[in-house]
Amino acid sequence: MVKKSKDIRKLDTDVDKMRIRRKDSEHLKVKENVFDEATLKALYDLARKGVIESLGGSISTGKEANVFLAEGKDKNIALKIYRISSSTFNSMDEYIRGDPRFSNIRHKKKDIIFAWTKKEYRNLMRARECGIAAPRPIDTHKNILAMEFIGEGDKPYPLLKEVKLSEQSAQTIFGTIIHYLEILYNEAKLVHGDLSEYNILLDPSTLEPYLIDMGQSVTLEHPSANDFLKRDIRNLTRHFKKYGIQPDEEELLRIITEKQRNK
Numbered sequence: 031m032v033k034k035s036k037d038i039r040k041l042d043t044d045v046d047k048m049r050i051r052r053k054d055s056e057h058l059k060v061k062e063n064v065f066d067e068a069t070l071k072a073l074y075d076l077a078r079k080g081v082i083e084s085l086g087g088s089i090s091t092g093k094e095a096n097v098f099l100a101e102g103k104d105k106n107i108a109l110k111i112y113r114i115s116s117s118t119f120n121s122m123d124e125y126i127r128g129d130p131r132f133s134n135i136r137h138k139k140k141d142i143i144f145a146w147t148k149k150e151y152r153n154l155m156r157a158r159e160c161g162i163a164a165p166r167p168i169d170t171h172k173n174i175l176a177m178e179f180i181g182e183g184d185k186p187y188p189l190l191k192e193v194k195l196s197e198q199s200a201q202t203i204f205g206t207i208i209h210y211l212e213i214l215y216n217e218a219k220l221v222h223g224d225l226s227e228y229n230i231l232l233d234p235s236t237l238e239p240y241l242i243d244m245g246q247s248v249t250l251e252h253p254s255a256n257d258f259l260k261r262d263i264r265n266l267t268r269h270f271k272k273y274g275i276q277p278d279e280e281e282l283l284r285i286i287t288e289k290q291r292n293k
């Protein structure tokens with residue numbers, strides 16, 4: 031039998047704590063369908079590499095992925111684990127097909143999910159490199175993305191959706207987000223593609239908005255990039271309307287895309 035390192039044994043205990051029952055040495059029955067055998071193996075790999083020291087609690091259970099708090103090298107990290115049995119993977123396929131960076135992947139379900147996870151890693155990296163506030167990606171392996179934890183202590187920052195703002199703060203935050211969209215478009219050459227009050231975390235003390243959930247973000251060559259951008263703008267203006275912010279969506283689109291059009 032392969033000897034397990036201390037860290038991995040610790041991970042084992044943590045996984046047990048999360049009510050994963052060991053059926054036999056080969057099969058592990060999982061809570062909420064998160065840790066199938068391949069995912070567990072991927073978690074072990076990341077533990078062996080020193081990326082994960084222990085697993086914390088669940089932060090979120092989404093349509094395609096679960097997010098967990100984890101302990102990384104002397105700091106908290108967020109682990110986004112895409113479900114291999116995701117039912118919405120057909121829509122992932124659609125986003126990846128139009129993206130030239132992924133033209134050579136075999137279109138097998140698992141490969142698509144792994145490519146999607148890598149895509150989120152790269153998108154976050156590109157956004158960060160251009161100065162956008164977004165979680166710093168730490169590592170990606172199979173269906174797991176390890177990234178900087180955006181929060182205070184063990185508590186993630188609230189979603190923009192959950193925060194009640196003064197009109198003045200709302201105006202500032204809206205301005206920052208539009209500025210980020212412009213940088214994302216012109217420098218990172220990306221469109222977020224699922225931007226809304228659900229995919230922005232807000233630092234309550236500095237009011238810095240962090241863009242998250244960039245798996246579906248596409249490069250400008252994607253045939254639907256401009257439609258996605260229009261939708262992102264529409265979602266944002268819809269949310270900010272309650273603070274009396276009512277910009278012309280066409281005008282925002284023009285501002286964000288201006289530099290590219292003049293090239």
Ligand SMILES: Nc1ncnc2c1ncn2[C@@H]1O[C@H](COP(=O)(O)OP(=O)(O)OP(=O)(O)O)[C@@H](O)[C@H]1O
Binds near residue numbers: 092097179187
């Ligand atoms: N880096 C992070 N730090 C802290 N909390 C995070 C981080 N990333 C995600 N979260 C939390 O987890 C939630 C879900 O994350 P995210 O939006 O990326 O996935 P999702 O919406 O479940 O994705 P999908 O809809 O594609 O399944 C977020 O709303 C946020 O509360």
Ligand SMILES: [Mg+2]
Binds near residue numbers: 092228243
């Ligand atoms: Mg989300």
